[in-house]
Amino acid sequence: MNLRLLAMILAALLAACRTNPTRLPAAGTTAGVALDTVATGLKVPWDLAFAPDERIFVTERDGRIRVVERGVLRPEPWATLAVSRRSELGLMGIALAPDFARSGHVFVVGSFRTGGDSVENRVYRLTEHNGRGGEQVMVLGGIRVAKYHAGAALRFGPDGMLYLTTGDATHPGTSQDSTALTGKVLRLRPDGGVPADNPIAGSYVYARGVRNPQGLAWHPRTGHLFAPDHGPTRLPREWFRAGRDELNVILPGANYGWPEASGDAGGPEFVRPLVEWTPALAPGGMAFYTGTEFPWAGDAFVAGLRGQRLMRIVLQPAPGTRTGWRAAAAEPLFAGQLGRIRTVVMGPDGSLYLTTSNRDGRGTPRPGDDLLLRIVHRR
Template sequence: MASLRGTAARGIRLALAVAVAGALVGCSEGATPDAVAPTAADGGLAPVPSLGAPTDFATGLAAPWSVAFRADGTPLVSERDTGRILELSETGEAREVGAVAGIRSDGEAGLLGLAVDDADRLYAYSTTPGGNRIQRFVLRGEPGGLALGSPQTILDGIPDANFHDGGRIAFGPDGMLYATTGDAGDRPASQDLASLAGKILRMTPDGDAPDDNPFDGSLVYSYGHRNVQGIAWADDGTMFASEFGQNTWDELNVIEPGGNYGWPEVEGIGGGDGFIDPVQQWNPDEASPSGIAIVDETLFLANLRGQVLRAVPVADPTQHEDLLAGEYGRLRDAVAAPDGSLWVLTNNTDGRGSPRDGDDRILRIDVRS
């Protein structure tokens, strides 16, 4: 698919060249240029949809991390520390489908991303004492009475740590399963193509390397990442990813197959040869970006430390508008629901937030063009 092989991504980068040129002039590796992040206050923001008032769809969740929808629209939610997978009724009532066995839930580790394939099988990314893994489950029964079948591990041995475990999984428009991994505290591993750490991986639903991956026989799709926790695709196939920086810049990137995104040599915009710069960057105090979703050609980015939902127009991803600032605390994920609405997961019970009455919750937001 041409769009996934970088054509659309390269087109966006050409359009961005003028916008970022000023920030790159005179910037050497390790420099800290001004963030390229125009806002609505600058008067040049591309149109973004209007949003309805957020409503609570589900409450009382324990550090929810990911939501995936079955073909019939049933939402499935992962809880990081408990290892539970929940199904939600039409009224938001939660019921345990099962718990993923053998997880290690320390720091940022635990039960992380979920995804559902075309055959309605559930995939889960989790941390174990022996590393991060991706398992596949058949879901038995009907909504309201679903149960997890026995797991099949399709990939294991992904480097793990208490922090920087990546964990987001999603099926792309090409039918392949994509998984994000963190550097697990081993910075040089992000540049090592023989390591699965600090990468975005692309695989078949069985965990094999597709023949058209950028590196022969390898699951590696892109590298030089520190800790990616959000991936999404625009209608034209352009792939976006959100990435935690260290102390200087968090990033929004357009992902190209085989691309090197610089970590640990570069954090944020470096302008160096051989590395792909982000389309936007933010100080970690204002961001800590996790899950992302694209609804109506707008990318919505959930931020933990920044406690804000960021709206980025796909047509010009150098810009953003801040929404819900401080209203709901830490935001872990943004999800495109089958009915066209946007779901946002809070994360105030994850050990770093200040829980409010009803936390953690899933907010449902109508998106109107």
């Protein structure tokens, strides 16, 4: 056996015996937290985006982009894409261009056949005309995927660039390969070009060493980029590790350790997570709270699929540390009440919105599933 591989396996076994060092103290229970139902009958909604005219764009994993307008879900899709829909594949992240009111541009990422049984993830740009999406233009393709570990969150950053997360496509070693697009956070121009100031010249790779991140969010005060990541699930190729889901601060050019390290482990060459969840939360999307109804200013929220809860993480600045942040406390919201929670997004009205994912084959559908919900304050 390769000595390096043997050392990694032994390190993983030793780490599996330790107490989770990132278990956070309770943040206290927030009073008055309630939910309003915005839309019902969605089919595996994956992501949300808000238009300047208050419409809500929702991706459904089977390829439809739906629109909620004035509190009503339109019966006809805004657009339908011919995605490959298997297990975790399909239509995923969505991001409206910062100039959407003028350009009508909507960006999505999903899984598409390339011939035979081959599938890849691609980013497409669509343009709105008369309330419908068309002019499908590929912005980026060639991202290797498998039916598991497909990613893929998509967001415009404060710098106007597109950021995309990619899973390791069940090939863990590619996460460390800087020439591969899998197991990465990518940064690209809206036209599909490579930004001149990316960490690696001529490369989309912004950060590496992640397993399957499905959320992205920037801190509203400092602009730091955060992303959760799914940990291992006892697979032999992952050395039978389990749990160790992460919340990371994403630094340009940084390495997050997968597969050599997972959770709060690994050497100084790897950036350690702020939070490790063991048992697994199975994190989906994330957002930062910027509203005024709750005492949550600057807190991070992470959706839990397997964990069936929305996690509120209280963050504090940590000057002198590599990331500049520490996680101080946590509060679970809606635990076991909604089933699987896929994403959470901060709305322009000052409210957090979230979706359930109980029709994805891993949950137990409830009446009305899947749902688009808004968190409100009830006194």
